[in-house]
């Protein structure tokens with residue numbers, strides 16, 4: 001198995017995934033590569049349908065049946081330095097990997113709680129499936145975690161899901177996700193569909209949890225503000241590709257890709273000034289027949305002649321900030337003019 | 340400020356469920372001024388859509404009065420009533436559910452034109468539909484006019500909904516979460532198009548959203564009304580409401596929202612609620628319904644008296660109304676300590 005840097009827990013190399021459909025192959029993930037460091041929070045941002053969920057499902061091998069991984073590897077490094085390719089795990093290994101090494105909270109999962117099972121039962125079942133059947137110990141650990149997510153532990157542990165509000169369910173799921181002390185937690189749209197004040201509570205809880213338990217997070221969101229607040233590293237996904245990735249401040253203050261730059265220029269802010277905003281022209285592409293060259297070229301205000309022919313690679317510019325674009329200089333210039 | 344084109348006066352609305360009355364709106368009072376940018380904001384379930392439907396005459400209030408152009412709409416008959424119904428249009432929250440999938444865009448838009456006798460004959464209808472599609476920037480029109488809704492993107496469908504609302508030459512449009520389902524990169528274009536309609540067609544738009552930053556952008560020159568559990572708790576000029584929110588709920592809300600700027604959002608101070616539980620509409624707290632959560636709660640006042648919208652004592656410009664008794668008295672807010 002390939003070598004990984006010591007501080008990296010997950011390394012995705014050149015991953016491509018298609019969905020086979022009657023209308024043709026949906027190229028939902030293309031040549032995606034990234035590294036997730038220990039204790040780091042990474043945000044995947046992008047519009048609906050850009051492929052965020054597909055990437056995250058592949059990391060725990062939960063893709064739907066019509067999906068096919070056409071190339072790539074997903075390397076996972078255990079605490080003892082052992083490296084495995086998730087895509088090659090046997091079913092038994094995979095069952096262990098999920099929850100123990102990597103837990104995922106799915107999009108809208110707060111609605112997917114089994115309604116007839118008490119919260120305690122769902123915690124116990126998860127523990128037992130991983131060979132931990134000492135109910136008392138499970139209970140003790142669960143209560144600690146429920147407290148960590150700022151719930152009334154006893155009350156919630158004994159409750160049925162319908163007795164909990166959406167925000168309480170989401171926090172219960174967060175507690176459940178770390179029950180078996182995974183190194184990685186994946187969160188798909190963790191605050192979407194929750195109210196503002198509930199979202200705030202979830203964000204605060206997540207920050208607390210990460211500080212205390214020190215796991216790595218991959219979270220997916222179409223909400224740039226959430227990424228600004230929670231992420232150490234941000235990756236922009238467009239048409240199934242990571243087109244820019246870098247430390248959160250670089251991404252927000254010195255974005256290099258026209259799409260990230262355009263998204264930021266389209267988001268209203270809450271400060272006391274009037275916003276000057278512009279949309280990106282056109283609409284996101286269809287992934288059955290995506291545009292040639294740079295997939296963003298039909299919408300790009302900085303497009304060059306070569307952009308519809310040559311595919312730009314995700315290349316390094318400054319340290320760990322990477323962007324896939326032939327005309328980054330133009331973005332840098334445009335930003336200068338903005339201020 | 341311009342004259343009100345619509346007014347809601349002491350609107351109450353409840354729904355029956357399992358033989359209990361759920362109070363969804365209580366004592367809602369506000370005016371929609373002609374050609375102002377007015378935005379209603381609030382969290383899910385606070386009654387925004389219900390208020391919008393009541394404005395548009397799609398849902399009768401349980402009690403209270405609705406005025407359109409100065410007239411109580413329950414007194415309108417015949418052509419006056421038709422005039423009101425045509426003049427106030429609503430764009431529904433769900434762009435998928437609201438367009439009939441079996442009709443082309445042309446059919447969908449020409450139907451109300453014929454129905455209200457705005458056009459005669461197919462030729463005129465097509466011309467008018469063409470014009471409407473141009474107004475909402477669905478160009479080139481020939482690529483869109485004969486398509487079915489499923490052949491359009493979410494953003495395009497939303498533009499069709501807007502064009503359909505325009506068929507009756509309305510003077511008021513209630514736009515319920517009209518850009519929320521649309522992707523960030525194209526959302527602002529849609530909103531800007533709607534804002535331009537005001538000048539092009541003299542139409543007043545009441546914009547409903549749960550997104551305060553979006554509300555700020557839309558209503559920068561206008562007003563924002565903040566709703567909580569079926570009541571309007573603060574309404575005032577946007578620029579002031581954002582810079583100096585008065586109502587505790589508005590303050591908490593503004594402090595809680597993350598911002599798309601890493602340094603700013605991480606430095607933001609979040610006001611802690613006393614309780615995170617949102618009360619059910621069936622078990623609303625006494626007094627101010629925000630009091631169990633309010634960080635500035637005053638015992639003996641907030642849990643007893645129901646606050647109505649009013650101008651705070653220390654507000655000299657009369658630009659904001661707040662439903663909070665301590666704020667109305669002009670008291671310095673002090674954090675509650677139990």
Ligand SMILES: Nc1ncnc2c1ncn2[C@@H]1O[C@H](COP(=O)(O)OP(=O)(O)OP(=O)(O)O)[C@@H](O)[C@H]1O
Pocket residue numbers: 354355356361363381382383384385386387388389390432549620
């Ligand atoms: N026809 C109905 N029957 C029963 N209850 C209803 C009905 N319509 C609305 N409600 C209830 O009234 C309350 C307010 O609903 P409304 O749709 O106005 O909220 P909203 O502010 O628009 O929320 P959202 O942001 O989720 O769209 C909710 O509790 C809702 O469940």
Ligand SMILES: Nc1ncnc2c1ncn2[C@@H]1O[C@H](COP(=O)(O)OP(=O)(O)O)[C@@H](O)[C@H]1O
Pocket residue numbers: 019020021026028046047048049050051052053054055064066287
């Ligand atoms: N089971 C599926 N079958 C076919 N296409 C799918 C399936 N799931 C997702 N897709 C398509 O793959 C693309 C990426 O989807 P997804 O990963 O869900 O994006 P996101 O999470 O960013 O919204 C979209 O074009 C979507 O329509």
Ligand code: SF4
Pocket residue numbers: 257258259294295296297298300301302303304307312324325326327328
């Ligand atoms: S490669 Fe060309 S089209 Fe793509 S983002 Fe850069 S400038 Fe725009």
Ligand SMILES: [Mg+2]
Pocket residue numbers: 049052053107188
């Ligand atoms: Mg998704």
Ligand SMILES: [Mg+2]
Pocket residue numbers: 387388389432515
């Ligand atoms: Mg609504």
